[in-house]
Structure formats: structure tokens, C-alpha cells
Amino acid sequence: MAVNKVLIVYYSKTGFTKKYAEWIEESLSEGLSCDVFSYSKRRKIQLSQYDIILFGGGFHAGQINGIKWFKTQMHKLSDNANRRIAVFATGAMPAEAPDIEKALRQNFTEEEWAKITAFYLPGGLCYEKMGVGDRLMMAAFRALLKEKNVDSQMQQIVAHSFDLTSKELITPLVEWCVSFRSK
Numbered sequence: 001m002a003v004n005k006v007l008i009v010y011y012s013k014t015g016f017t018k019k020y021a022e023w024i025e026e027s028l029s030e031g032l033s034c035d036v037f038s039y040s041k042r043r044k045i046q047l048s049q050y051d052i053i054l055f056g057g058g059f060h061a062g063q064i065n066g067i068k069w070f071k072t073q074m075h076k077l078s079d080n081a082n083r084r085i086a087v088f089a090t091g092a093m094p095a096e097a098p099d100i101e102k103a104l105r106q107n108f109t110e111e112e113w114a115k116i117t118a119f120y121l122p123g124g125l126c127y128e129k130m131g132v133g134d135r136l137m138m139a140a141f142r143a144l145l146k147e148k149n150v151d152s153q154m155q156q157i158v159a160h161s162f163d164l165t166s167k168e169l170i171t172p173l174v175e176w177c178v179s180f181r182s183k
């Protein structure tokens with residue numbers, strides 16, 4: 001399979017997914033032609049011209065931001081057995097958290113899951129860049145943890161901003177893309 005073009009589309013509210021999208025582009029651009037679009041520019045994208053399509057978004061109460069739109073686009077794409085599709089989700093969970101696959105999977109039907117490869121990249125929390133609605137949601141989440149007396153370590157973790165991002169964590173995703181490159 002001759003792979004020429006890679007597309008990265010990312011939906012980032014506070015910058016974690018954007019940072020990973022930029023790192024992925026930087027790494028892939030060494031050997032592949034790579035276009036990057038933020039979700040706000042999604043109407044300019046012609047998905048059918050790409051051999052590898054990567055969609056990235058942050059988890060938001062279990063749902064991957066922008067995934068509804070991306071899945072609609074996936075369904076519109078004509079069947080091309082050679083096209084590879086991957087989704088990378090970022091979140092506040094550490095990479096070794098249990099149930100990551102379950103969290104990813106619940107965003108897809110069985111049929112959709114069979115067509116994609118999914119990666120989890122730990123992001124963090126950034127209260128400084130969060131919108132008012134999200135700050136309120138996080139306040140409600142913290143209150144719920146306190147009320148239910150959920151493990152105090154977890155309560156402390158979500159009380160402040162933190163950043164779990166690291167460039168080397170993109171390696172499996174980058175290797176996955178490179179494995180399709182034409183020799």
C-alpha cells in the first residue's frame with residue numbers, strides 16, 4: 001500500500017490535544033506528507049484525499065470532543081480498504097489507568113470500532129484555560145467526589161491544574177502510521 005498523505009484533525013479546548021497533534025505532525029513530517037487542521041477549520045477538509053486519517057479530541061465526561069462529527073465523516077467516506085483511520089483521545093487519566101480501553105470503546109459502535117485504531121494520550125487539567133461551563137462541571141465533579149468520600153488522592157489530583165503530556169508517548173501512534181509508509 002502506497003501511503004502518501006496523512007491528515008490530523010484535532011479538537012482541543014485547553015491545548016493538550018493540540019500539543020499532541022503538533023508533536024505527531026513534527027514526527028511524521030520527517031517521512032510523510034502531513035496536513036493538520038483544528039476542528040474549527042473542519043469544513044475546509046477533503047477527507048477522501050488522505051491515506052491515513054487521525055482524529056484527536058479530549059475526553060469530556062466520557063465522550064471524546066468532536067467525535068460525533070468525525071464519525072459522521074467516517075460514514076460518508078467511500079469504502080477504501082487501504083485507508084487507515086485512528087483516533088487519539090486525551091484526558092486527565094494517567095496512561096496506566098484501568099478501563100482506558102473501555103472509555104475509548106464506549107464512544108463507538110462495534111462496527112465503528114472495527115474500522116479504527118484507538119490510542120490514549122494522557123493530557124491533564126488546565127483550569128486557567130477552561131471555559132466557565134467546564135469549570136462549573138469540574139466544581140460539581142469535585143463536590144461529588146467529596147460527598148461520596150471517593151479516594152482523597154483523586155480529590156487532590158483534580159483540585160489543581162496538572163500536565164501529564166510527554167512527547168515520547170506518541171511513539172506507538174507514530175510507529176503505527178509509519179508502518180504503512182511506502183518503501
Ligand SMILES: Cc1cc2nc3c(=O)[nH]c(=O)nc-3n(C[C@H](O)[C@H](O)[C@H](O)COP(=O)(O)O)c2cc1C
Binds near residue numbers: 015057090125134
Ligand atoms: C468538564 C470536563 C470533563 C472531563 N471529563 C473527562 C473524562 O471523562 N475523562 C478524562 O480522562 N478526562 C476528562 N477531562 C479532562 C480532559 O479530557 C483533559 O483535560 C484533556 O486533555 C483536554 O484536552 P484539550 O485541552 O485538548 O481539550 C475532563 C475535563 C473537563 C473540563
